[in-house]
Amino acid sequence: MVKTYRHESLLGFFKGMSFPIVSIAVVNSVLFGVYSNALLALTATSHQERRAQPPSYTHVFIAGCTGGFLQAYCLAPFDLIKVRLQNQTEPRAQPGSPPPRYRGPVHCAASIFQAEGPRGLFRGAWALTLRDTPTLGIYFVTYEWLCHQSTPDGQNPSSATVLVAGGFAGITSWVTATPLDVIKSRMQMAGLEQRAYRGLLDCVVSSVRQEGLGVFFRGLTINSARAFPVNAVTFLSYEYLLHSWG
Ligand SMILES: CN(C)C(=N)NCCC[C@H](N)C(=O)O
Numbered sequence: 270m271v272k273t274y275r276h277e278s279l280l281g282f283f284k285g286m287s288f289p290i291v292s293i294a295v296v297n298s299v300l301f302g303v304y305s306n307a308l309l310a311l312t313a314t315s316h317q318e319r320r321a322q323p324p325s326y327t328h329v330f331i332a333g334c335t336g337g338f339l340q341a342y343c344l345a346p347f348d349l350i351k352v353r354l355q356n357q358t359e360p361r362a363q364p365g366s367p368p369p370r371y372r373g374p375v376h377c378a379a380s381i382f383q384a385e386g387p388r389g390l391f392r393g394a395w396a397l398t399l400r401d402t403p404t405l406g407i408y409f410v411t412y413e414w415l416c417h418q419s420t421p422d423g424q425n426p427s428s429a430t431v432l433v434a435g436g437f438a439g440i441t442s443w444v445t446a447t448p449l450d451v452i453k454s455r456m457q458m459a460g461l462e463q464r465a466y467r468g469l470l471d472c473v474v475s476s477v478r479q480e481g482l483g484v485f486f487r488g489l490t491i492n493s494a495r496a497f498p499v500n501a502v503t504f505l506s507y508e509y510l511l512h513s514w515g
Pocket residue numbers: 400401404405408439442443444446496499500
């Protein structure tokens with residue numbers, strides 16, 4: 270962090286933001302759009318009426334799982350590109366040195382498409398679906414439960430409640446998602462590293478054999494630390510937009 274700040278000032282921390290911004294916008298609108306509409310179909314109550322007649326946690330869970338399932342398919346190509354670029358560890362190109370394998374997100378998508386066809390862009394999509402379907406159910410249940418606990422009946426949760434409930438919903442969902450997140454990333458990298466897994470189960474078994482059960486908790490701390498602020502802001506924006514446009 271210190272080096273980045275010294276060489277590139279604060280702007281250095283925001284490099285390469287365009288791709289994550291576009292992908293997050295698409296994926297979150299699918300997730301929250303499907304969730305809200307699924308809940309509307311299940312409970313027949315609008316967002317405004319829901320504070321007076323709160324939905325059951327089973328309905329919240331089903332609507333969250335539906336949102337998670339559909340978002341996984343939109344997320345798959347973006348997530349694959351992110352994982353491939355993050356794992357590209359060649360040092361920066363020096364004069365005369367070979368260029369990096371991927372020159373950026375668009376080049377990465379085009380190279381995967383050329384080398385592996387359209388299905389290549391969906392590598393690991395199964396693992397992503399398994400990761401996101403139940404964990405997004407847990408995500409929305411945690412959020413609704415925490416808001417319900419700290420808000421008097423019939424009232425809207427305060428902004429502080431939304432921020433805290435959203436932050437903890439993010440942490441809870443990442444704690445449950447991290448084991449499958451590890452497996453998903455390994456399967457997404459398999460195409461590049463010429464490491465062949467016969468499928469998801471084979472990836473689980475060979476990872477545990479080689480590295481023990483601890484492998485399932487790789488990245489848990491950083492995922493959770495990132496999850497709190499990201500999801501606090503996500504839910505605050507969601508509630509705010511529903512109130513101002515709803
Ligand atoms: C796989 N998991 C745990 C989730 N998708 N959890 C919901 C949080 C989503 C949010 N965009 C984030 O990146 O934290």
